[in-house]
Amino acid sequence: MRVFQMQRISAIALVVFLTIHMIVVHYPPFHIDFDQIIIRMADPLWKAIDIVFLFFVLMHALAGAWVVLTDVQRFSRLKRAFAGAAIVIGLIAFYYGTKTIIAFQPPV
Amino acid sequence: MGNNSTHPTAIVRIQRFNPETDAKPHMQEFEVELKPGTTVLDALHEIKTHQDGSLTFRRSCRHAICGSCAMHVNGKNELVCNAPLKERLDRHGRITIRPLPYLPILKDLVVDRSSFWEQYLRVKPWLTPPEDAPEKEFRMSPEEVAALNNAETCIMCGACYSSCQIVGLTKEYIGPHALLKAFLRVMDPRDSIPGERLADLDGTDGVYRCRTIFNCIDACPKNLNPTLAIETLRKLAQKREAFEQARIERQKHLDEPIPAR
Amino acid sequence: MPETEIIVHDILIVGAGLAGSWAAMVAAKEGVRDVAVLSKIHPLRSHSGAAQGGIAGALNNVRPVAGTGPDGPLEQIPAGEAPIDSVDLHVFDTIKGSDWLGDQDAIEIMCREAIDVLYEYERMGCVFSRTPDGRIAQRRFGGHSTPRANYAADWTGHVLLHTIHEQALRHKVKFYSEWYCMDLIVEDNVCRGVVAMDVLSGKIYTMRAKAVLFGTGGYGRAYKITSNAFANTGDGVAIAYNAGIPLMDMEFVQFHPTGLYKHGILMSEACRGEGGYLLNSKNERFMERYAKDKMELAPRDLVSRSEQREIDQGRGVEADGQGIWLDLRHLGREKIMQRLPQVREIAIDFVGVDPIEGLVPIQPTAHYSMGGIAADADGQVIADGDGTPVVGFYAAGEAACISVHGANRLGTNSLLDASVFGRRAGYAMARFVQSGAALQPVPGDPAQRSRARVQALLDNPGTELVEDVAQDLKTTMTNNCGIFRDETRLQQAMQEIKALQTRFKNARTMDKSSRFNTDLLATLETDHMLTFSEVIVAGALARQESRGAHSRTDFPQRDDENWLVHTVAHKQDADGPRLSFKPVTIDYDKYPPQERKY
Amino acid sequence: MYTSSGFISFALRRLTGVALVVYLFMHLWVIGSVNAGPEAFDARLAFVQQPLFKLLEVALLAAVVYHAIDGIRIIVVHYTGITEYRKSMFYAVLAVSTLLVIAGGVPIIRFMLEGK
Numbered sequence A: 001m002r003v004f005q006m007q008r009i010s011a012i013a014l015v016v017f018l019t020i021h022m023i024v025v026h027y028p029p030f031h032i033d034f035d036q037i038i039i040r041m042a043d044p045l046w047k048a049i050d051i052v053f054l055f056f057v058l059m060h061a062l063a064g065a066w067v068v069l070t071d072v073q074r075f076s077r078l079k080r081a082f083a084g085a086a087i088v089i090g091l092i093a094f095y096y097g098t099k100t101i102i103a104f105q106p107p108v
Numbered sequence B: 001m002g003n004n005s006t007h008p009t010a011i012v013r014i015q016r017f018n019p020e021t022d023a024k025p026h027m028q029e030f031e032v033e034l035k036p037g038t039t040v041l042d043a044l045h046e047i048k049t050h051q052d053g054s055l056t057f058r059r060s061c062r063h064a065i066c067g068s069c070a071m072h073v074n075g076k077n078e079l080v081c082n083a084p085l086k087e088r089l090d091r092h093g094r095i096t097i098r099p100l101p102y103l104p105i106l107k108d109l110v111v112d113r114s115s116f117w118e119q120y121l122r123v124k125p126w127l128t129p130p131e132d133a134p135e136k137e138f139r140m141s142p143e144e145v146a147a148l149n150n151a152e153t154c155i156m157c158g159a160c161y162s163s164c165q166i167v168g169l170t171k172e173y174i175g176p177h178a179l180l181k182a183f184l185r186v187m188d189p190r191d192s193i194p195g196e197r198l199a200d201l202d203g204t205d206g207v208y209r210c211r212t213i214f215n216c217i218d219a220c221p222k223n224l225n226p227t228l229a230i231e232t233l234r235k236l237a238q239k240r241e242a243f244e245q246a247r248i249e250r251q252k253h254l255d256e257p258i259p260a261r
Numbered sequence C: 001m002p003e004t005e006i007i008v009h010d011i012l013i014v015g016a017g018l019a020g021s022w023a024a025m026v027a028a029k030e031g032v033r034d035v036a037v038l039s040k041i042h043p044l045r046s047h048s049g050a051a052q053g054g055i056a057g058a059l060n061n062v063r064p065v066a067g068t069g070p071d072g073p074l075e076q077i078p079a080g081e082a083p084i085d086s087v088d089l090h091v092f093d094t095i096k097g098s099d100w101l102g103d104q105d106a107i108e109i110m111c112r113e114a115i116d117v118l119y120e121y122e123r124m125g126c127v128f129s130r131t132p133d134g135r136i137a138q139r140r141f142g143g144h145s146t147p148r149a150n151y152a153a154d155w156t157g158h159v160l161l162h163t164i165h166e167q168a169l170r171h172k173v174k175f176y177s178e179w180y181c182m183d184l185i186v187e188d189n190v191c192r193g194v195v196a197m198d199v200l201s202g203k204i205y206t207m208r209a210k211a212v213l214f215g216t217g218g219y220g221r222a223y224k225i226t227s228n229a230f231a232n233t234g235d236g237v238a239i240a241y242n243a244g245i246p247l248m249d250m251e252f253v254q255f256h257p258t259g260l261y262k263h264g265i266l267m268s269e270a271c272r273g274e275g276g277y278l279l280n281s282k283n284e285r286f287m288e289r290y291a292k293d294k295m296e297l298a299p300r301d302l303v304s305r306s307e308q309r310e311i312d313q314g315r316g317v318e319a320d321g322q323g324i325w326l327d328l329r330h331l332g333r334e335k336i337m338q339r340l341p342q343v344r345e346i347a348i349d350f351v352g353v354d355p356i357e358g359l360v361p362i363q364p365t366a367h368y369s370m371g372g373i374a375a376d377a378d379g380q381v382i383a384d385g386d387g388t389p390v391v392g393f394y395a396a397g398e399a400a401c402i403s404v405h406g407a408n409r410l411g412t413n414s415l416l417d418a419s420v421f422g423r424r425a426g427y428a429m430a431r432f433v434q435s436g437a438a439l440q441p442v443p444g445d446p447a448q449r450s451r452a453r454v455q456a457l458l459d460n461p462g463t464e465l466v467e468d469v470a471q472d473l474k475t476t477m478t479n480n481c482g483i484f485r486d487e488t489r490l491q492q493a494m495q496e497i498k499a500l501q502t503r504f505k506n507a508r509t510m511d512k513s514s515r516f517n518t519d520l521l522a523t524l525e526t527d528h529m530l531t532f533s534e535v536i537v538a539g540a541l542a543r544q545e546s547r548g549a550h551s552r553t554d555f556p557q558r559d560d561e562n563w564l565v566h567t568v569a570h571k572q573d574a575d576g577p578r579l580s581f582k583p584v585t586i587d588y589d590k591y592p593p594q595e596r597k598y
Numbered sequence D: 001m002y003t004s005s006g007f008i009s010f011a012l013r014r015l016t017g018v019a020l021v022v023y024l025f026m027h028l029w030v031i032g033s034v035n036a037g038p039e040a041f042d043a044r045l046a047f048v049q050q051p052l053f054k055l056l057e058v059a060l061l062a063a064v065v066y067h068a069i070d071g072i073r074i075i076v077v078h079y080t081g082i083t084e085y086r087k088s089m090f091y092a093v094l095a096v097s098t099l100l101v102i103a104g105g106v107p108i109i110r111f112m113l114e115g116k
Ligand SMILES: Cc1cc2nc3c(=O)[nH]c(=O)nc-3n(C[C@H](O)[C@H](O)[C@H](O)COP(=O)(O)OP(=O)(O)OC[C@H]3O[C@@H](n4cnc5c(N)ncnc54)[C@H](O)[C@@H]3O)c2cc1C
Pocket: C014, C015, C016, C017, C018, C019, C020, C038, C039, C040, C041, C042, C043, C046, C047, C048, C049, C050, C051, C052, C053, C054, C055, C056, C156, C157, C179, C180, C181, C182, C215, C216, C217, C218, C227, C228, C229, C231, C232, C235, C236, C266, C367, C368, C396, C397, C398, C399, C411, C412, C413, C414, C415, C416, C418
């Protein structure tokens, strides 16, 4: 099924993106503030990378959540509803996240 | 068999439950003599025939071929008929026997395997041979036969099925035993509906429901490997058309001798 | 218990081994829509699945390599080259194996249809081992003059049973799994159905059908050392006998030469087929003394007797001198791993010996019941020595005595017997039902009788344990009605059985519940064993000769003049069975009786 | 309950997966405050940079690391069909994850203890 493939492909993508993300963003583990982040985020390449990352992580997370829920027999009848919900949440989160990424503008 | 022999004894802890009379399962301890060569099944038999006839369990062949006697011994699923009692005792000379987990208990160590058999039926366990059969046998190479070995000796004991936590979560999952059976049929050059089978297995209850927990391999008394079969089916499901085509090609030569190499 | 509940089917089959499943599958395939099978254990647990070695059939796929003699290594017969095997040869081997007690017409049918049945198995998905060019692989087996045991490694019975069960499911046969048949309803020589208990609920039902088949398997459990499963308690045989159906040739019980020491679990004959040796405590291949030509590959009865002689003469092995060594070491790791993997596992699990490195202790083990419910080659059960049919009642497999094995069965012939005659019975029943057989009325309430029987057993406050009675029966059967028999021992066996029948009346069933009461089943099974054991002993007492598996030390010769007959046992109310005798079907021109020498 | 290395690995993988999903949405919410301007952003960021949250960050790191490495194990099994080494692979996953978590965790804790 597609969900399985989505899960596996996004997992492989995450290996790359998450590693970069962890190293660059969460390390060095100093105090982070807006100014530091904004410098990196000004670069359109970083914006692009982050948007792709966001896409995969949402795909992986929502597919994963769907899998966890539908593994429970009691919820199996809600399979489709959950899938719908996942898509909606995914779209909203992706929109919101992308907006955020774009919103990082260096102070004028 | 003398009762005053010098053999040490083993303490057998058994989970008892009769849904008609008991509110919930409880543990009961029995003591049996530990003679050389005693199996866990021998111990159960000794208890049943001489101590408490109401102790209920399934068994028949007593040499690991009929699949009746799978139980949960010291936290693991296995056949009790070929399990040496001595090797199953802990430091205090105790062994704990429970029914197969994740299945409804009918009485004591007897579980309801209905879902197990339903899933078995669901994969259409029978071979569907091509329309026109040859006069004699279909020809299969020894290699083609060897490829089926991983599934051929499955005795449908349920040890794998009831060790899988996904089965514990949902009985809609086809389960390792039935997927192994499906693998047997899909891989058999004589089967003419591998495409249909793969399509059936492709759903959310099929090969993709397996979370690669591996308990099924550990539990299998026949040393079979359902996980590998499931991974194989997953890959075949993705190139279903090509596989089907190859099968059609192969079946054109089913009544011809395998060429010598 | 609740009032009568009645279940109706067109065809009802008791027993889901090869015999029962074939019959059901064929009948369903022939278009009988309502075919049901009941089995006291799940169908796939049936003992047919334990068969290891192979199934006979003259397919002519392999031969000994030219110039290496009859025992040389095997190769596939190249396309177009002359066959070495034939149906006639198979027939002859079987007749000779049977010590001329087998009915030759039935044997001929079995050997002829073997080929068809084997190809049908193959086409239904049975995964046989293969020759390099893709044909079904064959090996040698005791008493067969050519390699004609068709096999799937050493789990032949397993693959056959699973294949046929799957095909029965495919043809929509209904299975009642874990239902215990308790009684057969026959009146005026017409079968009307059975009475059976749903083991889970303990409820007892009358099950009506136009045709009933018994494929309930063998009765090796009446012996202490046996290769048979716990389930092989000969229920069907006893139930039929109690319903007035005669049993035939019950005194012929086969002992297999290679049961695992103390356990009785079978080390397949393939061990010897693949070239294993038997050694006594002096490390001699003692078969030299008993069957110079065939050595270890002589038929089972002969090898078992030879072993017993060695044991009796003090050349046995193990602490109590009751064992014999099976030596497989010279076959080498590769051959053992490839051809005998299961055998190796069993030896390691139960006696802690890896046959690749060590000697495996074995002893003769009660293995196969040649006798059973008398039936013709269509599985039609007969009511008397004249062949009067019991309308609507069929039997096949080990429970039946169609008499293809006579006084001694050849290895691999019984899977064949169960398959061929199960299949034929399936066709016969389909014909019977489709030619307009009607559901026959059931007189009274037969289930009530069974309910009363169960209630009486449960209420019995007795002081005996059922298991002790059963154990004593097995001991006396082994000691006094085993490999070697004589008047004194048999008389003693008879007395002890009578005493045990009395003791049984005072035996207590410990579990009093109705739900899944396996203790109650054990009591019923013991009752059944006490019933047919008496018939075995009565037959053995009467038959004053030695033939096949029946070996009387006081009558060591075969006596064709007086005893070339089948023993037919009818139930009488008191005093054990009434015996009559029935001639053997022999084609004196083609297969006249000869001395049986190997 | 059927405990086994297979079950433990699965349970951990699933638990960490779910925890990560929860974290992901929190994370989005925190970062999202940039839309409301730098002040709001810094406020929320400060909130999640209290010592307690730094400890949680170690937990987060452990979760990500374990989940990722075990996930890779599962993917490797899928593509290679190697099942014989299932147990050793699981222990290797635990070992590697522990090492990585220590390597990444120590600086965080040091930072937390020493303040900024
Ligand atoms: C260890 C071993 C190895 C063997 N190896 C070979 C071999 O290599 N080659 C060969 O040809 N033969 C072999 N045999 C013999 C052969 O397996 C059997 O003779 C044959 O399988 C019998 O088949 P069946 O269908 O008659 O009975 P079974 O397979 O025994 O089936 C009996 C059926 O009857 C049912 N039943 C019995 N009583 C009742 C009741 N009261 N109510 C409901 N159901 C009941 C049982 O549940 C079961 O389903 C071997 C036998 C043994 C013991």
